[in-house]
Amino acid sequence: MAAGLDTPTTGQVFIGGREVSRLNETRRTLVRREAVGFVFQSYNLLPSLSVAENITLPLRLAGDTGDPSWRDEVIDRIGLRPLLDRRPAELSGGQQQRVAIARALAARPDIVFADEPTGALDAATADDVLGLLRDLVDDLGQTIVMVTHDPRAAQWAHATLMLADGRFSTAPSMARPAAVPAGDVVESQ
Amino acid sequence: MRRSRLGARVFSRGHVGAFLALAFAVFGGGTLVTAGAVLTETGLRAQVPPERLAHAQLLVSAPQRVPVDEDFDVRLLDREPVPADLAERIARVPGVEATAADVTLPVSVSPISDSRVRSALTADAHDWAVAALASPPLHGSAPAADSIVLTRELATDLGESLSTGALETGDRVDLSLGDTRREVRVAGIVDAPGAAVHLSTATVASITRERVDLIAVRLDDGADTDTVAEAVRDAVGPGFVVTTGDARGAVEALGVGNARLELLALATSIAGTLPLLVGCITASALATAIAGQRRELALLRAVGATPRQVRDLVAGQATVAAAVGLAPALLLGYVLAGWCNTKLAAAGVVSVQLPVVVSPLAGAVVALLTLTIVRVSARAVALRASRRPATEAIGEAQVEPRPPTRVRTGLGLALLGLGVIPAFAALVIRGEDAFLSAASGTLAGIVGLALAGPVLVRAVTGRLARGTGEGAPVTRWLAVRQTRAHALRSAGSVTVLALAFSVTAVQVYAQSTLERATAHEQTDGVTAAARIVGAMTPVDLADVAEVDGVEAAVPMVSTSVLRSNRWLGETTTERFSALAVGPDADRVLDLDAVAGDLAALRGESVALDATTARRWGVGVGEQVALRLGNGEQVDPVVVATYQRGLGFGTVVASTDLLTMHGLARSYDTVLVQGDAQAIDGLEAWADDRPGQRVTPLTADAALTTERPWLERWLGVVVLIPMLGYVLVAVAASLRTTTRRRREEFATLRMLGATPRQVLSMVTREAVLLSGLAVAAGIGVAVLPMSILGAGVLGRPWPQGPLWVLPAIATILVVIAVGSMRGTTGRLLRRSVSP
Secondary structure, three states, X not given: OOOOOOOOOOOOOEEOXXXXXXXXXXXXXXXXXXXXXXXXXOOOOOOOXXXXXXXXXXXXXXXXXXXXXXXXXXXXXXXOHHHOOOOHHHOOHHHHHHHHHHHHHHOOOOEEEEEOOOOOOOHHHHHHHHHHHHHHHHHHOOEEEEEOOOHHHHOOOOOOOEEEOOEEEOOOOOOOOOOOOOXXXXXXX | OHHHHHHHHHHHHHHHHHHHHHHHHHHHHHHHHHHHHHHHHHHHHOOOOOOOOOOOOEEEEOOOEEOOOOOOOEEOOOOOOEEOOHHHHHHOOOOEEEXXXXXXXXXXXXXXXXXXXXXXXXXXXXXXXXXXXXOOOEEEOOOOOOEEEXXXXXXXXXXXXXXXXXXXXOOEEEEEEOOEEEEEEEEEEEOOOOOEEXXXXXXXXXXXXXXXXXXXEEEOOOOOHHHHHHHHHHHHXXXXXXXXXXXXXXXXXXXXXXXXXXXXXXXXXXXXXXXXXXXXXXXXXXXXXXXXXXHHHHHHHHOOOOHHHHHHHHHHHHHHHHHHHHHHHHHHHHHHHHHHHHHHHHOOOOOOOOOOOOOHHHHHHHHHHHHHHHHHHHHHHHHHHHHOOHHHHHHHOOOOOOOOOHHHHHHHHHHHHHHHHHHHHHHHOOOHHHHHHHHHHHHHHHHHHHHHHHHHHHHHHHHHHHHOOOOOOHHHHHHHHHHHHOHHXXXXXXXXXXXXXXXXXXXXXXXXXXXXXXXXXXHHHEOOOEEEEEEEOHHHHHHHHHOOOEEEEEEEEEEEEEEEEEEOOEEEEEEEEEEEEOOOHHHOEOOOEEEEOHHHOOOOEEEEEHHHHHHHOOOOOOEXXXXXXXXXXXXXXEEEEEOOHHHHOOEEEEHHHHHHOOOOOOEEEEEEEEOHHHHHHHHHHHHOOOOOEEEEOOOOOOOOOOOOHHHHOHHHHHHHHHHHHHHHHHHHHHXXXXXXXXXXXXXXXXXXXXXXXXXXXXXXXXXXXXXHHHHHHHHHHHHHHHHHHHHHHOOOOOOOOOOHHHHHHHHHHHHHHHHHHHHHHHHHHOOOOO
């Protein structure tokens, strides 16, 4: 709902300062593709497109060429340069998720929603991907909202909200990897 | 077994759509195949009770067929005679009360009023002795040398033209019989079926001495028909057929037997090609259904199902779906068969309307065959999926099936090439063989397309993909890439759409090209000034020849001949349609002679189509062994060979050849050469004759064959329901494959594609698919038809209504776009969620 995929029955949703809950489906789509990036548990890459084409797909759909230097920076930062001509089926799970992250960032969204981004990955690869997400926040100033069941994944966040039985509850204090600065825990209202 | 049936129930719940498509495929196909099967059974077993000869419990006739080694006998279309003295042998058999030799002679009868001959009618004449077997109600007396008996119906018909009411006993009529005309008295009117003339036995014997059509036998009261029939069989020997019961109807009226043959040929051609088509559609529906549950099948394998169990499961599902479609199909098939039978007879495609044989046999055969085909193909389609290692199965379950093998592609490309080659035959050979070979080549082309399709689609879309670069609209860019990536899926749809396109093109253009070529040859080949259509006797012909200004009157009779040929050590017997023409044929016809002269066509002689003469290895001046329509073996001399075989048939015989061998038929058509005065005279002559029509022939008026339109366009009429069925099946399959793309559409939506963009992409894919299908159809069908047009008429494009091509192309696009866009629209209405 916060990503503008669905509309609330009560309350309001603001993305980048715009109220989206009363927009129709097409207008919400336009807001989404400008301001929101998505990363999914199952990657959701289009098997018919190459890595490069998958990354630029959201931009093409927006009829936008985007910022080539930003795109190059993202590709290099994520380490996809050697894989650009491959098809998703030729990549490992970790590599596919990196492509999905690059795709989410390509349009320089205000916010990236990541839904269980490591749910399908082994522990080592998951750590790599989470490290990458954290680096993107730290180095590029990207806002990322991640949903996860994995307490280890949650440790990488600056702030954590716990959702239990449909309500936010105060997050317990968590141990964090040494390299990661502690974030604020936002409490539910 | 029970476990897999339970599995089938639980399992198919998620794939109802795909299995409904299969049920629909079976329903549509089953209906058409059942109708074909019922008509086949009718052709094999239908019986019409005898009318005129109903009172003769036994009929003894010739076999009416020529035996062929290791093949079905060939039926004779004209009456095969029996010796008249056979009647005496039969009469001596105990239990036989009386016998009579039956013949049918063409006569024309004109009432005489105020000493003027009025309104002639042509009818069949029979020996009174046959009718007398039944002692029918006779008003007046039996016919003698100078008198005749008319049936009530004919007496009424003749009287109508005089506006004096029906003819009565004592009236005088003019009777043309054989080549003589004389005045006779109506001795009696008989209440017997049909419009016929009855002559005295002596009068008949003066025309036909030794050979008659059949012997009618009346039994003693209380005699057992079967016992006497057996005794008669022993008495006459194996060369004759003794018929009892309703089967006598086909002996009395050759038309019944001929109609059975016509219906059988028609039904087997439908019932023969249909299962192929239905098999293709069903297999494709099955493949779609199974592809939709590859993941579940893989999971089943992973949790311990053996490959065999997986195949059992798939076959079980398919059988349930097929049974759902089959039950209404069988019912509807019987109804459809009855409807077709009526229409075919009404249009004259089948000579006599036969009663449809309604028995459970046809339905049972179709049901058994369909369920077997579905079960076997379900197992075959599931074979690859079921055999793969369980772990691998899960890994690959979400991606496209593996690419086709090189052998498959190579074979497909070879067949595509082979499909066009037969059309070139039209450049060399003439006649119907050229059409047959061009049309059959298309079939090879379609199979080739099905095999090589994925690789071709990939190649074409690959080229398109390179052409649609960064600058192209994103929806077109995506559509090309999606079609290319799913080449196997796309190729299936392209093949079926191309099948629809090419089958239509071939059916329409092969027929229209044949018609145009035939009409062309007939227009060029007939040099007569006028044509008279309607049954005529030799006496009528003599009248025509005497009209002022008539230079020549040439009679024509449509008949058939049989020719036995040794080919690769086997003897085959084929039937050819033949035209018999009278003397002076060269004055009204120009058959474009290659050798010899049509003027010599008199006595025991024939002219042959030049291609056929070459194939038979006979030349002008040589004798050719033939059998006439009544089975008589003849060895006429070939007096000419000609080019215009399409317009005038394979064999043009002299009418003398028929009359010399007992085929005294009335003439169908008379061609007249003469001046304007002749035409006026002919029209005045025909005024009094309701049975004849005079048509002046101008330079561009073709001697169009009088075949009913339904017969000529039967191929297309049969095609329409089949095509509708194919297209609905394609629509169902496209909907199923589109429904499977739900996740892909959801992903696109989340990546920022508006619903309009997704719809636009799918629309472009649909247009691309149908465009590829039309292109393939043009290659597979329009190209051969153009070569045919060039070969036969010298015009290298399809000969016929050209609007058919854009029309069918539009239908394909509408169906592809409608089904894919409609399904996508429904999927997009659901909320977007990962």
